[in-house]
Structures are given as structure tokens and as C-alpha cells.
Amino acid sequence: MSLQQCLDIAIKNNLNVKQSGLIMMQDNIYLKQARENLFPSISGSASRELSQGRGLSPVTNTYVNQSLTSDNYGLSGNMVIFNGLSLQNAIKQASLQYQAGKMDFQAAKDLVTVTIITNYLSILDAEEVLGQSKSQLAVAKENLDHSQVLENNGANKVASDFTDFKGAYAQSQVNLVQAQNSLDAAKLSLFQLMNIPYDRAAKYQSLNVQELGGQYGADADQIYSTALQQLAMVKAATLRRESAEKGVKVAKGQLFPTLSVSGGISTNYSSAGTKSVFIDSVSSAVPGLFINTPSGKQAVYSTSANNATQNISYGDQFKNNYGTYAILSLNIPIFTNHVKKNNVALAKINLLNEQYVEDNIKIQLRQNVEQAYYNMMAAYNRYQSIKAQVDAYGESYRIAKIRLDAGVLTSIDFIIAKNNLDGANLNLISARYDYFIYSKVLDYYQGKLSF
Numbered sequence: 001m002s003l004q005q006c007l008d009i010a011i012k013n014n015l016n017v018k019q020s021g022l023i024m025m026q027d028n029i030y031l032k033q034a035r036e037n038l039f040p041s042i043s044g045s046a047s048r049e050l051s052q053g054r055g056l057s058p059v060t061n062t063y064v065n066q067s068l069t070s071d072n073y074g075l076s077g078n079m080v081i082f083n084g085l086s087l088q089n090a091i092k093q094a095s096l097q098y099q100a101g102k103m104d105f106q107a108a109k110d111l112v113t114v115t116i117i118t119n120y121l122s123i124l125d126a127e128e129v130l131g132q133s134k135s136q137l138a139v140a141k142e143n144l145d146h147s148q149v150l151e152n153n154g155a156n157k158v159a160s161d162f163t164d165f166k167g168a169y170a171q172s173q174v175n176l177v178q179a180q181n182s183l184d185a186a187k188l189s190l191f192q193l194m195n196i197p198y199d200r201a202a203k204y205q206s207l208n209v210q211e212l213g214g215q216y217g218a219d220a221d222q223i224y225s226t227a228l229q230q231l232a233m234v235k236a237a238t239l240r241r242e243s244a245e246k247g248v249k250v251a252k253g254q255l256f257p258t259l260s261v262s263g264g265i266s267t268n269y270s271s272a273g274t275k276s277v278f279i280d281s282v283s284s285a286v287p288g289l290f291i292n293t294p295s296g297k298q299a300v301y302s303t304s305a306n307n308a309t310q311n312i313s314y315g316d317q318f319k320n321n322y323g324t325y326a327i328l329s330l331n332i333p334i335f336t337n338h339v340k341k342n343n344v345a346l347a348k349i350n351l352l353n354e355q356y357v358e359d360n361i362k363i364q365l366r367q368n369v370e371q372a373y374y375n376m377m378a379a380y381n382r383y384q385s386i387k388a389q390v391d392a393y394g395e396s397y398r399i400a401k402i403r404l405d406a407g408v409l410t411s412i413d414f415i416i417a418k419n420n421l422d423g424a425n426l427n428l429i430s431a432r433y434d435y436f437i438y439s440k441v442l443d444y445y446q447g448k449l450s451f
Contacts, residue, residue, distance in 0.1 A: 001202055001203065001204055001205065002205040003116070003117065003120050003205065003207065006116050006120060006190065006194060007112075007113055007116050007117075009194045009196060010112050010113075010115075010116045010193055010194045010195070011109050011112050011113070013194060013195035013196065014108070014112050014193075014195065015195075016108050016111075016112075017105070017108045017109055017112060019108075020101070020104050020105040020107075020108040021105055023101050023104065023105075024098070024101035024102055024104070024105045026101075027094070027097050027098040027100075027101035028098050028101075030094045030097065030098070031091070031094040031095055031097070031098045033094075034087075034090045034091045034093070034094040034095075035091055037087050037090065037091075038080075038087055038088075038091075039079075040077045040078060040079035041077065041078050041079070042075070042076070042077040043075075043076055043077075044073075044074065044075045044076075045072070045073070045074045045075075045076075046071070046072070046073050046074075047071065047072045048069070048070070048071050049068075049069070049070045049071075049072070050067075050068075050069055051067070051068045051070075052066075052067045052068075053065060064272070066272070067271075068270060068271055068272050069270070069271040070268060070269065070270040070271065070272075071268060071269040071270075072266070072267075072268045073266060073267050073268065073318075074264060074265070074266040074267075075264055075265050075266075076262065076263070076264030076265075077262060077263055077264065078260060078261070078262040079260060079261055079262070080258060080259070080260045081259045081260055081261060082256075082257075082258070082259045083253060083254070083256060083257075083258040083259070083260075084252065084253030084254065084255065084256030084257075084258075085249070085253050086249075086250050086253025086254055086256075087253075089246050089249040089250045089253060090246075090250045092246045093243050093246035093247050093249075093250055094243075096239050096240070096242050096243035096246060097239075097240070097243045099239045100235075100236045100237075100239035100240045100243060101236075103232045103233070103235040103236035103239060104232070104233075104236045106232040107231075107232035107233040107236060110232055110233075110444060110447075110449065112193070113444070113449055114440060114441060114444040114449060115193060116190070116193055116194075117440050117449070118437045118440060118441065119186065119189055119190045119193060120190065120204070120207075121207070121433055121436055121437050121440070122186045122189075122433070122437070123183065123186045123187055123190060123204055124204065124206060124207060124433065125186075125429060125430065125433035126179065126182045126183035126186045127183060127204070128429045128433075129179045129182065129183075129426055129429055129430070130176070130179040130180055130182075130183050132179075132422075132425055132426055132429060133172070133175050133176040133178075133179040133426075134176060136172050136175065136176075136418075136422045136425075137169070137172040137173060137175075137176050139172075139418070140165070140168050140169040140171075140172040140418075141169060141172075143165050143168070143169075143414075143418075144162075144165045144166055144168070144169045146165075147161055147162045147164075147165040147166075147411065148162065150162075158410055158411070160411065160412075161410070161411035162411075164411035164412055164415055165411055165415070168415045168418070168419075172422075175422075184200075187200070187202065215377070215380060216373075216376060216377075216380075216439060216442065218442075218446075219373070220369055220370050220373040220374075223369050223373060223442055223445055223446055224365065224366050224369045224370075224445075226445075226446040226447070227365055227369060227445040227446055227447075228362065228365070230446055230447030230448075231365065231445055231446075231447060232447070233361060233365075234358075234361060234362065234365060237354075237357055237358040237361045237362075238358055240354050240357070240358070241351070241354040241355055241357075241358045243354075244347070244350050244351040244353075244354040244355075245351055247347045247350060247351065248344065248347040248348055248351055250347070251340070251343045251344040251346070251347040252344055252347075254333075254340045254343065254344075255333065255340055255341070255344070257330055257331060257332040257333070258330070258331040258333075259328075259329075259330050259331075260328075260329050260331070261326070261327065261328050261329075262326070262327045262329065263324070263325060263326040263327065264324070264325055265322065265323065265324045265325075266322075266323055266324075267317075267318050267319075267321045267322045267323065268317070268321050269314055269317040269318060269321070270317070271311070273311065273312040273317050274309050274310060274311055274312060275309075275310055275312050276307040276308070276309060276310075277307060277308045277309075277310045278305055278306075278307055279305075279306040279307065279308055280305075280306050281303050281304065281305045281306065282303070282304055282306065283301050283302070283303045284301065284302065284304075285299040285300065285301050286299070286300045286301065286302050365445070368445070369442070369445055372438050372441045372442050372445070373438075373442060375434070375438045376434075376435060376438035376439055376441075376442060379431050379432075379434035379435040379438060380435050382427075382431045382434075383428065383431035383432055383435055386424055386427045386428045386431055387428060389424045389427075390421070390424045390425060390428050393417070393420045393421040393424045394421055396417050396420065396421070397417045397418055397420070397421040400413065400414045400417035400418070401414070
């Protein structure tokens with residue numbers, strides 16, 4: 001497994017990263033909604049009413065006693081023209097919150113990345129320690145076998161030489177077991193971070209962890225200054241504080257009058273809708289009514305129309321009953337039980353809290369940078385000292401080996417020289433990887449994590 005494969009798996013499976021991604025998606029939806037709140041709200045309505053018995057006729061607006069069927073249709077809209085710029089500030093607030101969510105998402109991935117890299121380096125460290133332990137065990141076995149030959153020939157310098165070498169070999173076996181356990185623990189930890197089942201047989205690609213060429217190249221103050229500008233976690237805190245500032249303006253905007261415009265159209269139909277239809281007319285004399293004429297009395301005739309009642313069609317009623325309205329309204333908040341005033345106070349408290357969160361993150365960041373820088377420098381200085389120690393103990397071991405073979409050195413003195421060299425070699429490996437691990441932590445703080 002390469003480091004990149006481990007990173008891809010860990011980021012894909014990490015639940016904190018997934019949750020941060022979901023929160024970022026939610027923030028994006030909130031931002032869209034804040035923008036869409038500027039648009040008019042439009043709604044339609046349709047209803048059918050069935051009534052029987054005494055009721056109000058929608059046609060004559062008088063009470064009638066009959067069975068009625070009526071339909072009503074409407075389309076209305078409303079749009080806020082001004083409300084103290086509350087809607088506009090809400091968009092800015094949601095936008096900053098969304099940007100903070102993206103930074104949180106990036107910070108979650110960065111944290112997984114630095115954790116995987118340091119754990120991966122710990123595995124390589126443990127593998128080198130295991131390799132060194134195996135080499136030490138081989139040397140101990142060689143010394144034990146040589147002492148066994150001398151013991152068989154009665155040529156050991158002192159009686160305890162053989163048992164001393166036997167004990168040293170046993171200690172090397174213990175060291176090997178401990179090194180293997182450390183490696184297995186580091187591997188298990190990596191698989192747990194990747195959130196996948198542990199595979200004992202997995203192999204790991206080596207990285208270019210060479211000799212230390214020099215110091216890190218930046219001091220703690222420079223690293224902290226860069227981290228303030230580059231670290232996603234700090235950016236997220238700053239954006240949330242800025243979002244809270246807009247939240248105060250949103251709450252204050254609610255104290256202003258709200259100017260809005262609304263309008264709508266409506267129509268209806270009723271089964272009681274009827275009309276009179278002309279059929280014909282009839283002329284007849286009016287009884288008892290005459291007019292005098294030169295020729296005598298003449299009867300007076302009247303003409304009356306014969307009409308029939310006919311239901312008005314659905315379509316005609318739909319068109320004829322059509323109506324519109326438009327309203328310009330001004331809502332002035334005079335007294336609202338201090339709800340809006342308290343919302344402003346709560347928004348200010350939330351802003352103060354976000355300021356504290358931002359300040360606390362910066363304080364923790366400075367402390368973490370200083371601690372990581374101290375640990376890195378300590379590992380660097382330790383490495384330089386141990387490197388000189390390895391050279392010195394290596395020469396001591398070479399001389400001790402010559403003297404042992406010449407029979408002028410006791411087994412105890414030789415084992416001491418070997419243990420000194422073995423311990424120095426293990427410490428050198430540990431110091432080198434400690435330096436690189438803390439270097440990666442400092443790279444993470446500066447937003448330039450790489451491998």
C-alpha cells in the first residue's frame with residue numbers, strides 16, 4: 001500500500017469528513033434559500049364547496065334554501081421591497097457560513113491527511129527498528145555460536161562468558177518481539193484510521209526519509225504567522241465570526257418597517273348562476289283600460305316578453321367573474337413583546353461567542369505550533385547527538401570485537417559495548433522519524449502538507 005492509497009481510503013471512509021461534507025451541503029442550501037427569499041412568493045388556490053339548505057348565494061349574495069355547488073380559484077403573490085436590508089444581509093451571512101463550511105470540510109480532510117502521514121511514518125519507523133532488531137539478533141546469535149565453540153573447547157576467558165552471551169541473545173529476542181509488536185500496533189492503528197478491516201499481510205511502500213540535511217528552515221513565529229493565513233481551521237473560525245457580524249445586521253434590520261407589495265387574481269363558479277333568455281313576446285289588451293279617440297274608445301294593449309331561466313356555463317362564469325387586486329403595504333413594528341429587540345441581543349451574544357472561538361483557536365494554534373516546533377528541534381538536536389554517539393559506539397564495538405577475539409576482553413565488557421551500539425542505532429532511527437513526523441505537522445499548519 002502506498003501512502004496515497006492510504007490517504008484516499010481514509011478520506012473516503014472517515015465519518016468526520018463525511019459529516020463535514022453534509023454540513024457544507026446544508027450551508028449551500030441555506031445560501032440558495034437566502035437568495036431566493038428576494039424573489040416574490042406566488043401561490044395558487046382552488047376549492048369546491050357543496051352546500052345544502054339555507055345558505056348565502058354567491059351570485060345574489062342573499063340567503064337561499066337550495067343545494068349549491070361552487071368553485072373558487074385564485075392566484076396571489078407577495079414581494080418584500082424593503083425590510084431594513086435584512087434579506088440582503090441574510091444572504092451575506094449565509095454566504096460566509098457556506099464558505100466556513102467549505103473550510104471545515106477541508107480542515108477535516110487535512111486532519112485525516114496529517115494523521116495518516118504521521119501514522120504511515122510510524123510504520124516505516126517500526127519497520128526500520130524491526131530490521132535493526134533482526135540484525136542485532138543475528139549478531140547476538142553469531143557471538144553466542146562463537147562462545148559455544150569456545151565453551152566446548154574450554155577456551156572462554158571466564159566461566160560466565162557463554163551464559164552472558166546466551167542472556168544477550170535472549171535479550172535480543174525480546175527486543176525483536178517488542179519491535180514486531182510495535183510494528184503490528186502501528187499497522188493496526190493505520191487500518192483503524194482508514195476504517196477498513198485489518199490486513200496483517202499488507203506491505204507498505206517506503207518513503208524518502210533520508211539523513212537530516214539541516215534544520216527546518218522557519219522558526220515558530222514564522223510558522224504561526226503563515227498558519228494564520230493558510231490553515232483551513234483558522235479560516236473557518238474567521239468566516240464564522242464574520243457571518244455572526246452579518247447576523248447582527250439581520251436582526252437589526254427586523255426593527256425597521258417592512259414595505260411590501262402584493263396582488264392577485266381570482267374567479268369563481270356557482271351552480272346558482274343563471275340568466276334569463278328571451279323566447280318571444282305577447283300583446284294583449286289591458287282589462288278596464290281605454291283611451292278616447294275620435295272614433296270611440298280604444299283598448300290599450302301591453303306587450304310582455306316570455307323569458308326562460310338558463311344556467312350560465314362554467315366557462316362563461318370563469319371569464320365573467322374574473323377580478324384582480326394590488327396592495328402596497330407598510331408594516332411598522334411598534335411593539336412586538338421585545339421579540340425583535342431580544343433577537344438583536346442574542347445575535348450580539350452569538351457574535352461575541354464566535355469571537356471567543358476564533359481567539360481560542362488562534363491561541364491553541366500558537367501553542368500547538370510552539371510544541372510541535374520544540375519537539376521537531378528536540379528530535380533534530382537529538383539526532384545530531386545520537387549520530388555522533390553511533391560513530392563513537394561503533395568504533396568502541398569494533399575495538400571490543402577485536403579484543404574479544406584476541407581473548408583479552410570479558411564477555412560482560414563486550415556485551416556492554418554491543419548494547420551501547422544497538423541502543424544508539426535504535427535511538428537514531430527513532431530520532432530521525434520523530435523529526436520527519438513533527439516536520440509534517442508543521443507543514444500541515446502552514447497548508448503545504450506533502451510527501
